[in-house]
Structures are given as C-alpha cells and as structure tokens.
Amino acid sequence: MTAAPQSPDIMALKDQARIVRIEILKMLTASGSGHTGGSLSAADIVTALYFYKMRQRPGDPSWPDRDRFILSKGHAAPLLYAVLALSGYFDKSLLGSLRKVGCPLQGHPSSKLVNGVEVSTGSLGQGLSISNGIALGLRLDKKEARVYCLLGDGETQEGQVWEAAMSAGHYMLDNLCAIVDVNELQIDGRCCDVMTVEPMAEKWRAFNWHVFEINGHDMEEIANALDEAEKIKGKPSVILARTIKSKGVSFFEGKAEYHGVTPTEEELQKALLELDSNGK
Amino acid sequence: MGSRDQATDIKSQSADFCGQAVATRDAYGSALLELGRRNEKVVVLDADLSGSTKTAKFAKAFPDRFFNMGISEQDLVGTAGGLSLTGKIPYASTFAVFETGRAWEQIRQTLSYSGLNVKLVATHAGITVGEDGASHQALEDIALIRVIPNMTVIVPSDGFETKQVIDAIAEYEHPVYVRLGRAKVPPVMPAGYRFIIGKAHTFSLGSDVTIIATGIMVSKALQAAEQLKKQGIDAGVVNMSTIKPLDTDTVLEAAKKSKLIVTAEEHSIIGGLGGAVSEFVAENHPVHLRRIGTSDTFGCSGSPDELLKLFGLTSENIVKTVEGFFQDFRR
Numbered sequence: 253m254t255a256a257p258q259s260p261d262i263m264a265l266k267d268q269a270r271i272v273r274i275e276i277l278k279m280l281t282a283s284g285s286g287h288t289g290g291s292l293s294a295a296d297i298v299t300a301l302y303f304y305k306m307r308q309r310p311g312d313p314s315w316p317d318r319d320r321f322i323l324s325k326g327h328a329a330p331l332l333y334a335v336l337a338l339s340g341y342f343d344k345s346l347l348g349s350l351r352k353v354g355c356p357l358q359g360h361p362s363s364k365l366v367n368g369v370e371v372s373t374g375s376l377g378q379g380l381s382i383s384n385g386i387a388l389g390l391r392l393d394k395k396e397a398r399v400y401c402l403l404g405d406g407e408t409q410e411g412q413v414w415e416a417a418m419s420a421g422h423y424m425l426d427n428l429c430a431i432v433d434v435n436e437l438q439i440d441g442r443c444c445d446v447m448t449v450e451p452m453a454e455k456w457r458a459f460n461w462h463v464f465e466i467n468g469h470d471m472e473e474i475a476n477a478l479d480e481a482e483k484i485k486g487k488p489s490v491i492l493a494r495t496i497k498s499k500g501v502s503f504f505e506g507k508a509e510y511h512g513v514t515p516t517e518e519e520l521q522k523a524l525l526e527l528d529s530n531g532k
Numbered sequence: 533m534g535s536r537d538q539a540t541d542i543k544s545q546s547a548d549f550c551g552q553a554v555a556t557r558d559a560y561g562s563a564l565l566e567l568g569r570r571n572e573k574v575v576v577l578d579a580d581l582s583g584s585t586k587t588a589k590f591a592k593a594f595p596d597r598f599f600n601m602g603i604s605e606q607d608l609v610g611t612a613g614g615l616s617l618t619g620k621i622p623y624a625s626t627f628a629v630f631e632t633g634r635a636w637e638q639i640r641q642t643l644s645y646s647g648l649n650v651k652l653v654a655t656h657a658g659i660t661v662g663e664d665g666a667s668h669q670a671l672e673d674i675a676l677i678r679v680i681p682n683m684t685v686i687v688p689s690d691g692f693e694t695k696q697v698i699d700a701i702a703e704y705e706h707p708v709y710v711r712l713g714r715a716k717v718p719p720v721m722p723a724g725y726r727f728i729i730g731k732a733h734t735f736s737l738g739s740d741v742t743i744i745a746t747g748i749m750v751s752k753a754l755q756a757a758e759q760l761k762k763q764g765i766d767a768g769v770v771n772m773s774t775i776k777p778l779d780t781d782t783v784l785e786a787a788k789k790s791k792l793i794v795t796a797e798e799h800s801i802i803g804g805l806g807g808a809v810s811e812f813v814a815e816n817h818p819v820h821l822r823r824i825g826t827s828d829t830f831g832c833s834g835s836p837d838e839l840l841k842l843f844g845l846t847s848e849n850i851v852k853t854v855e856g857f858f859q860d861f862r863r
Contacts, residue, residue: 316618316619320617362645362646363646363647364645364646364647370617371613371614371617371642371646371648372641372642372645372646373641374641375637375641377606378606378610378638378641378642380610381606381607381609381610381611381613381614381638381642382610382611382613382614382617382642383614384607384610384611384614385610385611385612385613385614385615385616385617385618385622386614386615386617386618387614388599388611388614388615389575389614389615389617389618389619389620390618392575392596392597392618392620393618393619411606412604412606412607412610412638415601415602415604415606415607416607416610416611418602418604418607419601419602419604419607419611422602423599
C-alpha cells in the first residue's frame with residue numbers, strides 16, 4: 253500500500269517526473285508510434301497524482317477505497333503506462349512492447365487488459381462523464397475516495413465534455429477534480445487557430461466549478477492545487493494547468509508536429525542526455 | 533364492493549404481468565421499482581424522459597438512486613458507465629432512437645470495449661411511437677447495437693416477458709440493450725414461461741413455414757400462423773427475444789424442418805433480426821427466407837395501428853408473404 257504523504261517532497265517528485273519522462277521516451281522510441289507531445293506535457297501533473305496525491309494499492313487494483321484516475325485524453329497512454337509500471341501495477345519490462353500485437357499495452361488504454369487502468373479511453377470527450385458516474389457512486393457509498401480526470405485542452409472541443417461539466421456542477425461533485433492539460437496545441441496546429449477553447453476559466457466557472465489556474469510544470473503549484481481542491485466543498489474543482497507540449501525535450505517543445513510522432517533513436521539519445529543532466 | 537375486488541385483482545396480477553395487455557414500458561416501470569426494492573445496487577438514469585420511459589416510478593421511490601441527466605444522452609451513457617465502475621447496476625433509459633443513435637460511440641467505447649455492467653433499457657422503439665413521426669421512430673437500433681462486440685440485444689414480446697428480462701439482466705454482468713415499446717401489446721407468452729438470455733421460445737415449428745418473430749411481431753406471427761393453418765399451410769412460430777447472442781440452435785432446427793423461414797420485426801429489414809437469421813442460415817443451412825420489417829425507409833406520423841398497416845407489420849402481411857411464396861414454390 254502506498255499511503256499519501258502529509259506534505260509533498262517537491263525535489264523527489266521532480267526527479268520522479270524526470271524518470272517518468274525517460275520511460276515515456278524509451279517506450280515511444282521502441283514502439284515507433286504513439287503520442288509524444290501530450291504524454292510529456294502532462295507528465296508533471298500525473299506524477300504528482302500517482303506519487304503524491306492519490307491513495308492507491310498497486311497490489312490490489314480494485315481496492316474499493318482507492319482514488320481513481322481517468323485518462324480522458326487516452327492518447328497519453330504512454331504516460332499512464334509509465335506511472336502505473338513505476339508504481340508497481342505491472343512489470344516495467346512490459347513497457348518495451350507498447351503497441352505490439354499481443355501486448356496488453358494498447359495504443360490507447362484498455363481496462364480489460366491492464367491493471368490500474370480504470371476504464372478504456374481513447375475516443376476523446378468521454379472521460380469526464382465516466383468520472384462523474386464514479387463520483388456519484390462513491391458518494392452513494394459514503395466513501396472518501398476522490399476522482400481525478402485528465403483532459404486535454406483540445407479535447408474540450410468535444411460537446412460531451414460540456415454535458416459532463418454541466419452534470420458535475422449540477423450534482424455538486426466535490427469529490428471530483430478535473431485537470432485540463434492546457435498545452436495550447438492539437439494535431440492540426442494551435443487550438444486558437446483550429447477551434448478556440450478560451451476563455452476556459454470563465455467557461456468552467458459558469459458551469460459551477462471551482463477553478464485553479466496553475467503552471468502545470470511547477471511541482472509545488474501542482475501539489476498545492478491538488479491539496480486545495482480537496483478542501484472545496486459543494487462543487488467540483490478543475491485545475492487549468494498551463495503546460496508546454498513535449499515538455500522536457502527542448503528540441504520537441506511547443507511543436508504541434510510532435511503530437512503523434514515518436515523520437516528517432518538519435519533523438520532519444522539526445523533527449524536522455526538532457527534529462528540525465530537535469531537529474532544531476 | 534365489486535370495484536374494490538377488481539382493484540385488488542389488478543394489483544395482485546401486476547406482479548408479473550402474465551396474461552395482461554400492457555405496454556412493455558409500463559411493465560418496465562413496475563419491474564424496475566420492484567427490483568429497486570430488492571437490490572440496493574440498482575441505480576437508474578434518464579435523459580429528461582422519465583415520465584415516458586416509466587423510470588419516474590423508481591425515481592419517486594428511490595430519489596437518491598435516480599439521476600436525471602437532462603437532455604444529454606452521451607453524458608447519460610458515460611455516467612452510467614462510471615456508476616457501474618463503483619459496483620452499481622445502472623439502468624439507463626431514454627427513447628431508443630436517442631440512446632442508440634446519439635450515444636452510439638459512447639456505448640461502443642465506454643461501455644462495450646470496457647465491458648461495463650450497464651443496462652440500456654430504451655423505450656419508444658419502432659413505428660408504434662406513432663404520431664411523433666420519423667425523428668422519434670427507431671428502426672435501426674437493433675442493427676446499431678448488434679454490430680458492437682460484447683453487446684447483448686433483447687426485445688421482449690409482452691409485459692410478462694419484459695418483467696423477467698428486467699430481472700434477468702440485473703444478474704448478468706455485461707452491457708445489455710433492451711428494446712421496449714410505447715404502445716400496449718397483447719400478452720403472448722404462456723404462464724410458466726421462463727426467460728433465459730440467449731434462448732428463444734418455440735411455440736411450434738412448421739413443416740411448411742416457421743415465423744421467427746421478435747417484440748410486438750410475436751403476437752402478429754401467432755395470429756398469422758393460425759390463419760395459415762386454416763389454409764392448410766403448416767406454420768410454426770418462434771419468439772426470438774434475444775437477438776444477440778442469437779439462439780442458432782433454434783434457427784437451425786427451424787431451417788431444417790421448414791421449407792420457408794419468415795422473420796418479423798418492427799425494425800428495418802437490414803441488420804436486425806432478419807439480418808441476423810439470414811447471416812446464420814446462409815452459411816449454415818441455406819433455406820428460403822423472407823424478411824418482414826420496414827424496408828430501408830423512415831417512418832412517418834400516424835396512429836400506431838395505421839402505421840403498422842402502412843408498413844406491412846401485420847398478421848395479414850405475414851399470411852400474404854407466406855401464401856405468395858408457396859404459390860411460386862408450387863409452380
């Protein structure tokens with residue numbers, strides 16, 4: 253069992269996020285396909301969830317009192333697989349066969365195949381409704397467990413996200429915390445050019461959510477927002493986390509073309525050097 | 533005194549709807565209420581149509597376990613999925629056209645691919661929606677759901693069977709689609725009948741023709757078989773209430789015994805019961821086959837009875853179809 257510590261060890265979390273990024277890059281280079289940009293942009297947030305905030309028992313994945321994480325932006329599967337493996341849900345050696353025939357690590361997560369994956373995602377816009385349902389069920393059972401749902405900013409172009417935003421506000425789901433990975437890019441380019449999603453904070457507030465706006469790469473801000481969200485009663489919380497796509501690999505950062513492109517072996521080595529030097 | 537006795541009788545009868553003419557949606561509303569009393573895990577969701585789908589009865593009795601999601605079917609399906617992940621048994625209802633059409637991809641991705649224990653119980657399926665017209669008449673829903681892996685598709689024929697279906701699916705840990713209607717239907721299933729998922733009920737097999745029917749068409753098929761027998765045509769009837777998984781043993785038996793198989797459904801002839809039976813017999817035991825249903829077309833406004841006649845969903849049309857076949861066959 254991994255119990256949530258009382259206060260975050262920021263240095264340790266930063267280093268953990270660095271290790272998560274290394275696993276993501278190795279996994280993606282080995283598979284030769286997958287989503288680099290959006291896995292790296294949300295790496296700090298998801299590291300904080302799995303290695304600081306969430307109450308989980310990797311040895312007992314269906315423990316009823318666990319906090320739930322729903323990866324609504326299912327294409328960030330490599331990030332989810334990295335934190336699950338590093339938490340001990342399954343053997344790390346599995347990461348090398350991402351997206352290969354017969355490997356449980358599908359291109360987008362399948363809950364039937366992988367311990368720790370709560371529900372299958374990949375088709376955008378569906379995770380928040382699922383999270384609401386879990387939050388309602390936990391509330392009926394008077395459980396203290398919380399639900400965390402990670403969305404992409406581009407994903408909020410899906411209408412269902414706003415149906416779900418309305419429902420969570422209506423049902424005052426204060427055991428729910430949504431996190432939007434605001435990396436400002438989507439496959440076809442900048443969100444503001446493809447389809448404007450701003451102003452985001454005003455939209456969520458209008459749906460009766462408590463809004464936190466943070467730097468999604470500042471571990472202290474992330475941990476703090478997750479702690480504060482727990483104290484908000486009578487409404488759900490959303491953390492709008494400003495991030496940089498492909499964060500951690502300088503020559504990929506902020507480039508829309510690395511949404512779904514994986515590193516070459518050469519790029520991997522260069523990236524690992526950067527991440528290694530960050531760890532020193 | 534007489535009226536009081538009558539009221540008591542209706543109440544005592546209403547438990548299982550055996551022998552009663554009732555809309556399947558009404559049987560659903562009562563069955564759900566009783567199930568809710570017995571099983572605390574049952575939760576119900578609706579999309580602003582609880583008065584019509586009859587989930588309002590459950591909502592009134594168990595307000596804490598009822599969630600109105602408003603006019604948002606995609607969120608309805610996703611939220612039901614989430615509730616199932618906490619061990620609840622969600623019954624999610626709205627009209628068939630919206631539940632299967634508007635939320636099809638949510639059913640595919642969230643429910644079916646993840647194998648979530650959600651019961652989609654849709655009402656107002658088929659042409660007997662009546663006056664509301666084509667926008668509200670689901671004639672494609674069986675096809676839409678049947679094509680998704682892991683889904684079970686059930687179309688009860690009367691109130692008695694509906695009650696049993698609603699109880700049975702609570703014990704069956706898979707995503708299920710149940711198709712119910714708006715209009716009152718006559719009782720067809722015999723006392724003592726026990727519904728089993730995936731098992732058809734054979735009234736009889738005909739050496740000339742077996743009519744494999746589902747939903748409201750079972751009663752029409754039984755009438756048609758009586759008429760055909762009078763005309764010297766040996767006709768049998770099968771109630772195929774589970775369309776997926778299809779009871780292929782029963783279809784094979786009918787295909788071997790009968791010269792002709794007729795399928796009858798209040799649905800498009802494409803992709804529904806007729807499609808399922810055709811696919812099976814074509815590969816396993818080719819036999820003459822006719823499909824009765826709506827023919828690649830939308831419905832329209834009108835009273836349910838007028839529409840059933842207009843679209844040929846009548847015992848007369850079944851008789852005519854069989855007669856026509858045997859006229860050609862003997863030539």
